[in-house]
Amino acid sequence: MFTIGKASEQSGVNIETIRYYEREGIVSKPGRSAGGRRLYSSDEIAKLRFVRRCRDLGFPISIIQTFLSLTTHSDRSCGEVKVMAENHLVEINAKIENLVRLREALLSLSKNCDDGTAACPMLDALMKDGFGDDLR
Amino acid sequence: MFTIGKASEQSGVNIETIRYYEREGIVSKPGRSAGGRRLYSSDEIAKLRFVRRCRDLGFPISIIQTFLSLTTHSDRSCGEVKVMAENHLVEINAKIENLVRLREALLSLSKNCDDGTAACPMLDALMKDGFGDDLR
DNA sequence: CTAGTTCCTGTAGCCACTACAGGAGCAAGC
DNA sequence: GCTTGCTCCTGTAGTGGCTACAGGAACTAG
Structure with a gap:
């Protein structure tokens, strides 16, 4: 488990931006330490990195949210992804x-x-x- | 003299955007009719069109303000303009x-x-x- | 134990608009 | 003169995607 600073380093997402993503519901809330600090798993950091890469590719947050929901229940996701990528x-x-x-x-x-x-x-x-x- | 609707048509600047430019001091306040409506001269409309074209060229408002101040006291303006255009x-x-x-x-x-x-x-x-x- | 770093929440600011709400003025037709 | 419908007014809040504080709490190294 990693604190927000490490998660930021490893994902390439600014600390303030990570908290912003959490506030906006773009990524789910992480667990907390006894002292109230956010603790991120490797999976959660991978998700942050995913968001950052999509942003670097110029995708808007709304599209990225669709991507994220497609990765969880991934039936027929590929066709939809392709369409969105082509529109982009x-x-x-x-x-x-x-x-x-x-x-x-x-x-x-x-x-x-x-x-x-x-x-x-x-x-x-x-x-x-x-x-x-x-x-x- | 033209009302804001005509000024918007002729300059290509949205009505709300014209009022925004006025609030922000990007263009000067126009005169008003007896009923309190904004009245624009052809010169003022030309200035709005100038701002719109610069925005279309991708210049930020801050640069455009410099352009506007250079057009009024236009000594040695051309060199400065060229530098800004090249940076852009x-x-x-x-x-x-x-x-x-x-x-x-x-x-x-x-x-x-x-x-x-x-x-x-x-x-x-x-x-x-x-x-x-x-x-x- | 202390100094320094990292983290917390909450709020405000950035750019350049855009979108209301709620009301007032005005022009044309009857 | 009155209605209808358009344009205009002010003021405020929202957009996207962050970024930057302020003021305080918690952890870490020496």
Whole structure:
């Protein structure tokens, strides 16, 4: 059994975040020591690590909760997981595309920004009509 | 002069967001009609549109406030703007790279997810040691 | 026994909005 | 002039996913 500090180290989840996950019911409440300190088993730490990895993959907490419930009663879970992962991939691709377009826009804006004139062409273009309304 | 609804339409900024910007001092308080309604000039609407476009480009409000102050006393503004835009480009590139790595990880995880077995290989991999801790 | 570290609860803050509730103003049609 | 329905007003609270205290209790090493 491990205290919250060790659990944090081993799972990569911040101590405050672990307590937050507990408050929100994202992970179940651990046992306590005689003095009232949280005590985590290896399984509970694995679950925290799982949550952290899913978060690193960009999944929102709501999806992760579904994942966690699927791991407990795991019949037909794989198909559902695949669908959610693929939906998430679509979102990630959209984000990448957006960022790439945004990068292009910003590059073309700042390219004119060298000439040392008083009025900045970039801010100027953003103030005027007709720019960038296709960015969303 | 335009009411907040028209200002919202013309600038692309949500009505509630306009009021939020005013509360936070991001844009200055507009005049009011006899009945107490906000009245916006074309200039004020242009400023709102400017803020919206900068937000669409991913700039945080704090940077946009600097932009706005630079547009008023615009000496040497262009160099500063360029630096901020380039820093922002660096951030955007980092985000894109992250998302691409993340997409790879997710693809390789869900690839094994077809075989109809009870235990999902993807969730399995995320539970076990040794995966994905390089995703930060 | 003491000093330092870790842990506890509870609350507030972060960003940039968004969503009400409950009421007032206003424009058009009858 | 009156109703209907839209827009607007203020104020407050919620969103997601944490993060940062404050003020105190418990454990650990020397």
